[in-house]
Amino acid sequence: RPRVLSGIQPTAGSFHLGNYLGAVRQWVALQETHDAFYMVVDLHAITIPQDPKDLRANTRLAAAQLLAAGLDPDRCTLFVQSHVPEHAQLAWIMNCLTGFGEASRMTQFKDKAAKQGAERASVGLFTYPILQVADILLYQAHEVPVGEDQRQHVELTRDLAERFNGRFGPTFTVPKPYILRETAKIYDLQDPSIKMSKSASTPKGLINLLDEPKATAKKVKSAVTDTDTVIRYDAENKPGISNLLTIYSTLTGETIGELEEKYTGKMYGALKTDLAEIVVEFVTPFRERTQQYLDDPETLDSILAKGAEKARAVAAETLAQTYDKVGFLPAK
Numbered sequence: 001r002p003r004v005l006s007g008i009q010p011t012a013g014s015f016h017l018g019n020y021l022g023a024v025r026q027w028v029a030l031q032e033t034h035d036a037f038y039m040v041v042d043l044h045a046i047t048i049p050q051d052p053k054d055l056r057a058n059t060r061l062a063a064a065q066l067l068a069a070g071l072d073p074d075r076c077t078l079f080v081q082s083h084v085p086e087h088a089q090l091a092w093i094m095n096c097l098t099g100f101g102e103a104s105r106m107t108q109f110k111d112k113a114a115k116q117g118a119e120r121a122s123v124g125l126f127t128y129p130i131l132q133v134a135d136i137l138l139y140q141a142h143e144v145p146v147g148e149d150q151r152q153h154v155e156l157t158r159d160l161a162e163r164f165n166g167r168f169g170p171t172f173t174v175p176k177p178y179i180l181r182e183t184a185k186i187y188d189l190q191d192p193s194i195k196m197s198k199s200a201s202t203p204k205g206l207i208n209l210l211d212e213p214k215a216t217a218k219k220v221k222s223a224v225t226d227t228d229t230v231i232r233y234d235a236e237n238k239p240g241i242s243n244l245l246t247i248y249s250t251l252t253g254e255t256i257g258e259l260e261e262k263y264t265g266k267m268y269g270a271l272k273t274d275l276a277e278i279v280v281e282f283v284t285p286f287r288e289r290t291q292q293y294l295d296d297p298e299t300l301d302s303i304l305a306k307g308a309e310k311a312r313a314v315a316a317e318t319l320a321q322t323y324d325k326v327g328f329l330p331a332k
């Protein structure tokens with residue numbers, strides 16, 4: 001089976017619809033066909049200051065949401081990044097292989113640093129794409145299911161894997177991004193020119209999966225559209241309606257073409273009302289399942305402990321090979 005690896009940050013509490021449709025939904029599907037490794041990336045979370053108590057709670061909350069979304073610990077390896085120390089160890093080697101200019105070109109860093117104020121951004125934030133490189137290479141992943149915003153980091157991973165292999169001999173699988181065109185970028189409901197994001201979206205533009213379903217329905221109903229009246233997919237000229245059609249289509253399995261036909265001659269309001277109901281039908285059981293996992297932290301922690309053990313077996317082997325190739329003297 002080909003291998004996949006991906007991760008999600010435990011920073012915001014609730015996942016948003018962009019996280020789910022852009023990434024987590026694919027993770028659930030891929031556990032059926034791939035040897036899948038998924039993690040809650042707490043090391044990445046601290047690139048921006050975190051309250052320790054919140055971080056711990058949000059790490060469990062993220063794991064609970066992944067299980068609620070359909071990850072099955074019998075079908076995939078689910079773990080917490082900091083439980084596998086090899087991530088930080090391989091990251092150091094990758095840091096030493098990356099050019100300063102190369103790292104400076106990462107647009108996610110530039111965006112996130114700008115939000116922080118460039119002087120206040122941590123060195124960890126600067127090198128976090130390189131930690132991501134280590135995350136992926138440790139598992140010899142063939143594919144990395146992520147949203148479009150992560151494509152550049154997977155490209156960096158490919159470059160560094162090839163560089164390492166070229167310099168020290170074949171060691172790492174060179175991974176490919178796995179990005180579904182339709183859901184690669186879910187847009188903010190109030191400003192469909194920007195991605196739905198926990199840091200950039202206004203509360204009205206962001207659908208948090210754990211929010212009160214009634215509030216969520218209201219947000220869908222008040223999504224920004226356009227002054228035209230035709231319900232048609234046209235990302236360039238009708239980004240708001242197109243975004244709603246994407247969400248609708250992905251949650252129901254109806255194609256965009258089918259939806260265009262279904263809503264011929266209907267008003268935007270009809271589409272929004274129906275979509276609000278569909279989203280509510282999705283988030284309501286999702287919230288309940290998440291809560292059930294949270295109510296039983298022992299089971300949750302033991303799932304994560306087993307996952308970490310499975311992950312470490314793979315990670316330790318890759319790290320040992322890497323240390324050897326680099327020329328570190330083995331400890332006796």
Ligand code: AQP
Pocket residue numbers: 007008009010011016018019020021022023024145146147148149150183184185186187195196197198199200
């Ligand atoms: N709007 C989106 N559309 C599609 N995919 C998205 N992802 C995030 N936003 C969208 C994908 O979700 C996965 C997990 O992302 P993360 O843990 O890196 O979360 P994030 O980047 O912190 O989420 P945000 O909201 O995008 O945070 P900020 O605002 O801090 O940048 C990834 O695969 C990501 O591509």
